Every structure is written in C-alpha cells, then in structure tokens.
Amino acid sequence: MPQHLNIALIQSHLYWEAPQENRTMFEEKIDSISNEVDVIVLPEMFTSGFTMNPEHLxxxxxxxTVEWMQGQAKKKDAAIVGSMVFQEDDKFFNRLWFVQPDGGLSTYDKRHTFTLAGEDKVYEKGEKKIxxxxxxFSFYPLICYDLRFPVWSRNAENYDVLMYVANWPKPRIEAWNTLLKARAIENMAYTIGVNRIGHDNLGHEYPGHSAVYDTLGNPIAYSEKEEIIYTTLDKAHIQSTREKLKFLADRDDFTLK
Known part of the structure; x- marks a missing residue:
C-alpha cells in the first residue's frame, strides 16, 4: 500500500462565467505539471467563479466539465478534484467532483450554502458526506463555507485527509487561515485548502492563501500568488501521531440529524 501521496494545488484566477475559457486555462496549467503527482486540486466553482446566476451557464x-476532468485525470494518471455549477432536473448545485484516473467519480453537494451571498436561495443544499x-489514503472533500462548521468536518470516519476547495475573499482571509489550522489539529488529519486568487466581476478580491497542514497543525505548504503548489503526504506521519497522542479516541459520541 502506498505510503506517500504527491499533491498539486492549483491556485489560479478564474474567468467569470466562462467554462470553456477556464477549462482551457486549467488544462494548460495541468499540462505544465512536470512533477509526479497523484492528486490535483482545483478551486471552488473553477469553471465560473462564485456566481449566483447559474442560469447564465x-x-x-x-x-x-466532468468529461474534461475524466480526460485530464487519465492523461496525468492522477485524481482531479474541484467544484462547479451543475444543473440537474432544473435545480442548481455547487457540486464537487472527485474524479479518478480510471474515470470513476464521486460527488459531494455543498452542505453549507453561503447565506451572506444568497447561495442558499440559488443552489440546493447537500445532505450527504463522501x-x-x-x-x-482516505479523503473527506468539502467546499468553502463548510470550513466554518466543525461538526460537519468532524473526523468520525478516521479519514486521512480533509480537503476544502474555496472562493474565500480577502476581508475574511484570517478566518480561513485560522480555521484550516484548527480543522487539522482537532481532526488529526492532513488538511488541504485550495483558494482562488484575483478579482471577480462583482469586485471581490481573493488572496489565495492555499495551504496544507499536517496532523498537528504545522504548515507544510502555503502560497499567496498564482502558482501550482506541491506537497507530499506521509501515511506514517498520520499513523505515528495518532498512535502516540490518541486524541481521536477521546471524541464525544453524537449523531447528526
């Protein structure tokens, strides 16, 4: 069983409500990856930016975009992860896709829709974890605003990696930094956060701060500029810290309704 996993985080600007332009841009960035990688992570709504007008797409x-992700995953022999606007039965979802190189895929619909922007009025709320x-390695992927809710992020499944894709704006970026670190510490899991960068058409600025924290909350990757960020996850690190410290064994038991 593999003991190491190589991760590439693509911290990028996004073209507003322009799926083809974004796919072309991300394909160029993915093609530029010369390192051997196992997982490539893209931001939230990577084909459109954080639009509240999904009917424009x-x-x-x-x-x-799903077919494009399958092609990229096969080409790079790596899993591709990111969320997008997805329409199904006349309903809209902020849906994350975890696409494997063999074409297999899993989906997660954002549980906590961002009420401050009216996302709750436009997109259907997700109900299921994956x-x-x-x-x-086992991954628990979530989306942006989910980061603020530790109960939904709680490591009840003994997952190895907690992952957030985001469009997290500059005025609240210290919350992003602090909560990513906190989620890593309390769940004793590698925690990955991939944010976008640049400005959107509504005037919001996104400063990046994509990062990876180890199981003790130590930063092992971080960036504030447009680039591809590389890091390696170590299975032995997860096992040794959990065996030594055993904090997860002291978790409170409860269920979500």
Whole structure:
C-alpha cells in the first residue's frame, strides 16, 4: 500500500462565467505539471467563479466539465478534484467532483450554502458526506463555507485527509487561515485548502492563501500568488501521531440529524 501521496494545488484566477475559457486555462496549467503527482486540486466553482446566476451557464457545461476532468485525470494518471455549477432536473448545485484516473467519480453537494451571498436561495443544499479512497489514503472533500462548521468536518470516519476547495475573499482571509489550522489539529488529519486568487466581476478580491497542514497543525505548504503548489503526504506521519497522542479516541459520541 502506498505510503506517500504527491499533491498539486492549483491556485489560479478564474474567468467569470466562462467554462470553456477556464477549462482551457486549467488544462494548460495541468499540462505544465512536470512533477509526479497523484492528486490535483482545483478551486471552488473553477469553471465560473462564485456566481449566483447559474442560469447564465448552459446546462450542458456541467457534463462537459466532468468529461474534461475524466480526460485530464487519465492523461496525468492522477485524481482531479474541484467544484462547479451543475444543473440537474432544473435545480442548481455547487457540486464537487472527485474524479479518478480510471474515470470513476464521486460527488459531494455543498452542505453549507453561503447565506451572506444568497447561495442558499440559488443552489440546493447537500445532505450527504463522501469519503473517497485513493492510492492508500482516505479523503473527506468539502467546499468553502463548510470550513466554518466543525461538526460537519468532524473526523468520525478516521479519514486521512480533509480537503476544502474555496472562493474565500480577502476581508475574511484570517478566518480561513485560522480555521484550516484548527480543522487539522482537532481532526488529526492532513488538511488541504485550495483558494482562488484575483478579482471577480462583482469586485471581490481573493488572496489565495492555499495551504496544507499536517496532523498537528504545522504548515507544510502555503502560497499567496498564482502558482501550482506541491506537497507530499506521509501515511506514517498520520499513523505515528495518532498512535502516540490518541486524541481521536477521546471524541464525544453524537449523531447528526
């Protein structure tokens, strides 16, 4: 079973409500990856930016992007992860896709829609977690505003990696920094956060701060500029810290309704 996993985080600007332009841009960035990687992580709504007007996007764009992700995953022999606007049965979802190199995929619909921006009025709320297994590691992928809710992030499944894709704006970036570190510490899991960078068409600025923290909350990767960020996860680090400290064994038991 693999003991190490190589991760690439693509911290990028986004073209506003322009799926084809974004796919072309991300394909160029993915093609530029010369390192051997196992997982490539893209930001939240990576084909459109954080739009509250999903009707501006053709309904076919979701399927086109999923097929594009499958092609990229096969080409790079790596899993591709990111969320997008997805239309299904006349409803809109902020849906994350975890796409494996063999074409297999899992989806997660954002549980905590961002009420401050009216996301709750536009996108359907997700109800189910997913735990994805890939190359010896278990992943729990979430989306942006989910970061503020530790109960939903809680490591009840003994997952290895907690992952957030985001469009997190500059005025609240210290909350992003602090909460990513906190989620890593309390869940004793590698915690990955991938934010976008640049400005959107509504005037919001996004400063990046994509990062990876180890199981003790130590930063092992971080960036504030447009770039691809590389890091390696170590299975032995997870096992040794959990066996030594055993904090997860003292968790309170409860269930979500």
């Amino acid at each position: 053709d309904a076919s764009e979701g399927i086109k 735990i994805e297994y890939f190359r010896g």
